[in-house]
Amino acid sequence: MSQDRAAGGRMGDxxxxxxxxxxxxxxAFLESESLTLRELRAIVGVSRPTAEDLLAELLxxxxxxxxxxxxKPSSARGAGRPARYFRFRAESGYVAGLDIGAHKAMAxxxxxxxxxxxxxxxxxxxxxxxxxRVQAAVDVARASWAQAQLGADDITGIxxxxxxxxxxxxxxxxVREGPVGSGLAPYSLPGFTELDVTGELSEGLGRPxxxxxxxxxxxxxxxxxxxxxxxxxxxxxxxxxxxxxGVLIDGQVHQGRHGAAGEIGxxxxxxxxxxxxxxxxxxxxxxxxxxxxxxxxxxxxxxxxARQDSESLAVLIEFAEVLAxxxxxxxxxxxxxxxxxxxxxxxxxxxxxxPFRRELAKLTLVPIEVLSSTMGADSVAxxxxxxxxxxxxxxxxxxxxx
Amino acid sequence: MSQDRAAGGRMGDxxxxxxxxxxxxxxAFLESESLTLRELRAIVGVSRPTAEDLLAELLxxxxxxxxxxxxKPSSARGAGRPARYFRFRAESGYVAGLDIGAHKAMAxxxxxxxxxxxxxxxxxxxxxxxxxRVQAAVDVARASWAQAQLGADDITGIxxxxxxxxxxxxxxxxVREGPVGSGLAPYSLPGFTELDVTGELSEGLGRPxxxxxxxxxxxxxxxxxxxxxxxxxxxxxxxxxxxxxGVLIDGQVHQGRHGAAGEIGxxxxxxxxxxxxxxxxxxxxxxxxxxxxxxxxxxxxxxxxARQDSESLAVLIEFAEVLAxxxxxxxxxxxxxxxxxxxxxxxxxxxxxxPFRRELAKLTLVPIEVLSSTMGADSVAxxxxxxxxxxxxxxxxxxxxx
Numbered sequence: 001m002s003q004d005r006a007a008g009g010r011m012g013d014x015x016x017x018x019x020x021x022x023x024x025x026x027x028a029f030l031e032s033e034s035l036t037l038r039e040l041r042a043i044v045g046v047s048r049p050t051a052e053d054l055l056a057e058l059l060x061x062x063x064x065x066x067x068x069x070x071x072k073p074s075s076a077r078g079a080g081r082p083a084r085y086f087r088f089r090a091e092s093g094y095v096a097g098l099d100i101g102a103h104k105a106m107a108x109x110x111x112x113x114x115x116x117x118x119x120x121x122x123x124x125x126x127x128x129x130x131x132x133r134v135q136a137a138v139d140v141a142r143a144s145w146a147q148a149q150l151g152a153d154d155i156t157g158i159x160x161x162x163x164x165x166x167x168x169x170x171x172x173x174x175v176r177e178g179p180v181g182s183g184l185a186p187y188s189l190p191g192f193t194e195l196d197v198t199g200e201l202s203e204g205l206g207r208p209x210x211x212x213x214x215x216x217x218x219x220x221x222x223x224x225x226x227x228x229x230x231x232x233x234x235x236x237x238x239x240x241x242x243x244x245x246g247v248l249i250d251g252q253v254h255q256g257r258h259g260a261a262g263e264i265g266x267x268x269x270x271x272x273x274x275x276x277x278x279x280x281x282x283x284x285x286x287x288x289x290x291x292x293x294x295x296x297x298x299x300x301x302x303x304x305x306a307r308q309d310s311e312s313l314a315v316l317i318e319f320a321e322v323l324a325x326x327x328x329x330x331x332x333x334x335x336x337x338x339x340x341x342x343x344x345x346x347x348x349x350x351x352x353x354x355p356f357r358r359e360l361a362k363l364t365l366v367p368i369e370v371l372s373s374t375m376g377a378d379s380v381a382x383x384x385x386x387x388x389x390x391x392x393x394x395x396x397x398x399x400x401x402x
Numbered sequence: 403m404s405q406d407r408a409a410g411g412r413m414g415d416x417x418x419x420x421x422x423x424x425x426x427x428x429x430a431f432l433e434s435e436s437l438t439l440r441e442l443r444a445i446v447g448v449s450r451p452t453a454e455d456l457l458a459e460l461l462x463x464x465x466x467x468x469x470x471x472x473x474k475p476s477s478a479r480g481a482g483r484p485a486r487y488f489r490f491r492a493e494s495g496y497v498a499g500l501d502i503g504a505h506k507a508m509a510x511x512x513x514x515x516x517x518x519x520x521x522x523x524x525x526x527x528x529x530x531x532x533x534x535r536v537q538a539a540v541d542v543a544r545a546s547w548a549q550a551q552l553g554a555d556d557i558t559g560i561x562x563x564x565x566x567x568x569x570x571x572x573x574x575x576x577v578r579e580g581p582v583g584s585g586l587a588p589y590s591l592p593g594f595t596e597l598d599v600t601g602e603l604s605e606g607l608g609r610p611x612x613x614x615x616x617x618x619x620x621x622x623x624x625x626x627x628x629x630x631x632x633x634x635x636x637x638x639x640x641x642x643x644x645x646x647x648g649v650l651i652d653g654q655v656h657q658g659r660h661g662a663a664g665e666i667g668x669x670x671x672x673x674x675x676x677x678x679x680x681x682x683x684x685x686x687x688x689x690x691x692x693x694x695x696x697x698x699x700x701x702x703x704x705x706x707x708a709r710q711d712s713e714s715l716a717v718l719i720e721f722a723e724v725l726a727x728x729x730x731x732x733x734x735x736x737x738x739x740x741x742x743x744x745x746x747x748x749x750x751x752x753x754x755x756x757p758f759r760r761e762l763a764k765l766t767l768v769p770i771e772v773l774s775s776t777m778g779a780d781s782v783a784x785x786x787x788x789x790x791x792x793x794x795x796x797x798x799x800x801x802x803x804x
Binding site: 016017020045233247249254255256257258259260261262263264266267268269270325328329330332333334335336337363364365366 | 418419422447635649651656657658659660661662663664665666668669670671672727730731732734735736737738739765766767768
């Protein structure tokens with residue numbers, strides 16, 4: 001039996017090999033800043049003529065372009081003709097990441113390298129009806145594309161983070177009632193349990209939109225560009241206007257069967273809901289005292305605790321401790337590499353982080369590293385862009401039939 | 403640029419394609435009872451000469467053999483020359499699955515189709531020192547191989563389940579102390595925290611052994627041959643002499659960073675340790691009353707509860723409820739498709755299952771299906787065999803450089 005015969009005179013076989021090689025070449029460019037033909041050839045493991053063919057094809061498709069050589073120390077420069085360098089064309093596609101919350105809608109646009117080209121945000125009334133809220137997100141997305149001088153056809157993938165749980169959206173939990181006896185109904189944005197949010201967004205934007213829980217996307221952003229860049233198994237605790245959690249396994253959002261993985265706030269034994277209510281009440285009282293409008297309650301409690309106000313301190317410590325109990329539950333369940341503490345309230349610094357670490361250490365079997373988020377208020381939208389990017393890049397690198 | 407050039411006249415390219423095709427052909431045989439050449443060709447997507455070459459190579463390697471045609475309804479039989487059928491040779495390799503517990507060591511031997519060829523078990527004194535316990539496991543494994551008329555060289559993969567947590571074994575948690583303040587030190591077999599169990603077993607058996615937590619392997623067995631065959635994301639609760647939990651994600655054991663994923667018994671708020679202690683105490687009291695030796699306490703409590711003994715009933719209901727609280731914690735964390743209730747105590751039937759289901763339903767966001775284990779006392783050893791099999795088959799199907 002000859003190698004030649006096995007390698008196949010038939011078109012079917014050679015065409016599969018060609019597609020595999022093209023995908024490997026594109027993958028090589030995605031993983032490097034730039035490559036020479038010789039480097040490409042070494043990575044893909046093909047002959048020089050094959051590597052030339054692959055490069056020519058990627059140049060024709062517009063996925064790759066010639067670029068300037070990287071700076072090297074002068075000692076590393078050879079004497080002969082300088083090699084030509086090629087790189088992946090980040091602008092050969094664009095993705096959008098959206099974030100729909102109680103107080104805002106937000107969009108980012110990224111190229112295929114994940115460089116942010118535009119960010120757009122509008123403030124929203126927390127009582128805005130569901131359909132208007134979705135329309136606001138559609139408008140914000142379109143405004144961000146215009147800002148980046150892109151048309152709808154330039155956007156090859158869209159994902160959207162949504163606060164809370166909602167119905168009828170693929171991959172997102174459908175829950176209208178809390179657990180029996182807990183008195184807890186999972187939070188959703190006004191009217192969102194009656195809306196097909198995925199369908200409405202997809203229709204409004206003229207292309208399929210993936211919808212996911214906002215905290216899970218914030219966790220993904222933290223893995224992508226934040227504190228957890230070096231880790232793949234992550235428990236992410238979100239301490240914001242509400243509290244939430246997300247789990248990444250092997251660098252991917254772990255959704256669970258109903259998109260509800262990480263919803264441990266529902267466990268009455270953690271005392272989560274009561275602590276959040278107490279934080280809100282303290283914030284509302286401070287806002288009333290100081291004549292400050294809604295939306296800044298968290299800041300006010302943190303500021304007052306920083307001035308050693310004992311009630312605000314007690315409220316924040318309790319909040320940090322229930323959050324730590326939730327983190328401990330998740331840490332024991334999935335045994336992650338790190339716990340990341342994120343969200344607006346985490347910017348309270350040691351006031352939150354210290355009791356959090358202390359309580360977590362009490363409840364876990366092994367000391368677990370706690371990292372503070374390094375992301376800002378755009379973490380959910382960036383996480384959504386990352387999720388869209390993952391889908392687009394997986395499609396680019398997929399070889400049907402292999 | 404021509405397809406022919408891309409498909410490569412060079413040996414490097416054609417040899418990669420050949421290995422990919424061989425792996426695809428072997429995979430096709432692994433997924434089917436038997437295949438004709440025509441079926442093989444259709445699945446791998448190659449020309450007839452290529453398919454003939456691949457089949458010849460697999461026959462030469464001893465991975466595939468000719469077999470009798472499957473029975474078909476007479477209407478389905480064609481008039482022409484009957485096609486020849488080929489199948490994967492299950493006996494082209496063997497794996498061993500071991501189980502080291504407090505009361506026994508056990509081994510199963512399987513062929514590469516997972517058919518059990520031999521099972522061997524010895525009872526052990528719960529106080530047996532660590533090195534003697536490891537030696538007993540080595541002896542049991544060798545006895546099972548002899549029983550199956552196999553030599554050590556026939557065994558291509560070995561995995562072993564171990565009760566509790568142990569040190570220095572790759573992928574297994576190293577914990578000597580429980581969480582501060584909980585009064586709980588995670589259980590280990592006598593002397594096992596001072597032993598390199600992986601190293602000792604590998605040395606004793608003359609080949610590498612993978613060691614994993616026994617409850618996680620029981621979960622894997624349940625996915626392989628038990629109640630959870632149709633599910634890939636599973637929370638498994640083990641109610642035995644001790645209580646434990648394991649998580650499967652996408653059909654694989656989720657180990658976590660320290661091999662400690664699922665160790666939620668450490669959460670003091672669940673009341674797990676106290677309930678287990680009460681169950682043991684009740685069992686010991688019944689054994690003393692009835693003059694029964696150690697090791698049968700669980701049965702005694704179940705039998706007495708079945709006779710409506712109110713104290714035994716109360717103890718079992720509390721045990722079921724704390725187990726359900728643990729299951730709820732894991733279910734909220736990973737949002738699985740099903741929860742499986744296994745282990746010897748689960749054979750108490752409705753006495754355990756009913757309060758378990760009731761408490762679980764109270765604490766979870768969505769109704770979650772609870773399945774009762776259909777596995778027997780060999781579940782850990784079978785799970786270990788499955789783990790060994792996964793490694794061996796992955797190696798068989800791997801194509802270096804692809």
